Amino acid sequence: MAEDQKIKEKCSDCSVRELCFPMEITDADMTQLDVLVKTKIKVRKKEYLYRQGDEFNSIYAVRVGFLKTAITNSQGEEKILGFNMSGELLGLDGFANNKYESSVVALHDSEICVIEKNRIDEISQTFHPLQNCLQKILSTEIVRNNNLSISMSSMNAEQKISTFLLNLGQRFKMRNQSENHFILRMTRSEIGSYVDLTIETVSRTLRKLESMGVIKIHSKLIKIIDINKLKENLISCQT
Amino acid sequence: MAEDQKIKEKCSDCSVRELCFPMEITDADMTQLDVLVKTKIKVRKKEYLYRQGDEFNSIYAVRVGFLKTAITNSQGEEKILGFNMSGELLGLDGFANNKYESSVVALHDSEICVIEKNRIDEISQTFHPLQNCLQKILSTEIVRNNNLSISMSSMNAEQKISTFLLNLGQRFKMRNQSENHFILRMTRSEIGSYVDLTIETVSRTLRKLESMGVIKIHSKLIKIIDINKLKENLISCQT
DNA sequence: TATTGGATTTGATATAAATCAATAAATTTA
């Protein structure tokens, strides 16, 4: 962990203004919020932002990059809980027991804003909207997980992979990147862990979608040829 | 929904002292917190506490009873997210979008403390520990969901049912009820929805555990004969 | 640039759980 800290380089200032805080606040409020972020760090590919069990001191906001959040279970197997991209917050599970319950690793060089817990406490004492904001953020995470669990469990392999690709594309789109032409920064095995399929089934399902003319794959590069077909496919599969 | 409101009877005062708030606070603090709860309501078996989409005004604490939390998906199918018993908080998903994202139904006559959102906001402005408390509660819910998703996905039917029974027993134990002798207040179908198995598989698996001499079932009544065997079974199944 | 090791693909086979179907038990309602 000490090494990790060394590697994370500090970089220029990081404004919360650039982040996707889910609340309606004025510019004046925003300026207040900027003080939340004091440091920005770089986390290079394969490096950890934090590890399961680390003491909880900060939450993080992804400025640029791509990361994964995972838990390691008692048998040492890794389960991917999600993939994280710019504007998203990390470390929210730390509030529970004052330690992180998951690990976050960069799958691509990333820049991360550090939001210290102390700073949050400090500021929210005088600036009340921040409390509500945090409540919203945490609750949204609960809802997201609930929705994920309802959907994934009832889907077959084709639906899982289709949903996964559509979701990624949508999130890229929101960041002004191509919705239907992107790089999968994770391995097939990581996809499998996330959607609960074996690596072989992930591979076969991608190939199947390709043979259907819905997508095109060149190793890590995905091109969604017919996004409507992909969505239809999703619906028509459902029983 | 109007009918539901009618049916919910107000009852005598309800103290937060009796609830399981996950924080270390003094008695003096506690007295402050008691003001959070103004009303207590009764929700009879099969009645809704709130419905998916209802406006979010309060969170709830179960005083006594047994309930289920569920989402209905776009195809009208119900997915059980959890079963709720005394001391547990409900409605935390409401903070996200100011409406409940799930429904809660009593599976047994229940008494529920109402904690109004306004009241929380009001009090947390002057009494700061409440903010941290709420952060902890919300984050704990995130962690719980994460852990659930990691475990359920990698388990076979026997492990799922064993885990389910052990978890229920443990929670009864914490409430000073029998750990190994209790009533399943939910249907087989609801169990199945919760652990992601069909009703037939739930039935067969319960029967299998009975034939192994681990449990004893008389319709809704469960008796855990050999709790260690049930736990072992859990471990030995794991690959 | 060749070598090495990990990641991916592809095929053959096994299997756990779903589905289909029919009966039985338990609850609700008349």
Add this chain to the structure above:
DNA sequence: TAAATTTATTGATTTATATCAAATCCAATA
């Protein structure tokens, strides 16, 4: 209390996906 309805059990069969195994691709590195 009987009839009706819902819930649960049990058996036969199917199927989607896991598992096993081998080949190929790709990226790191020496």
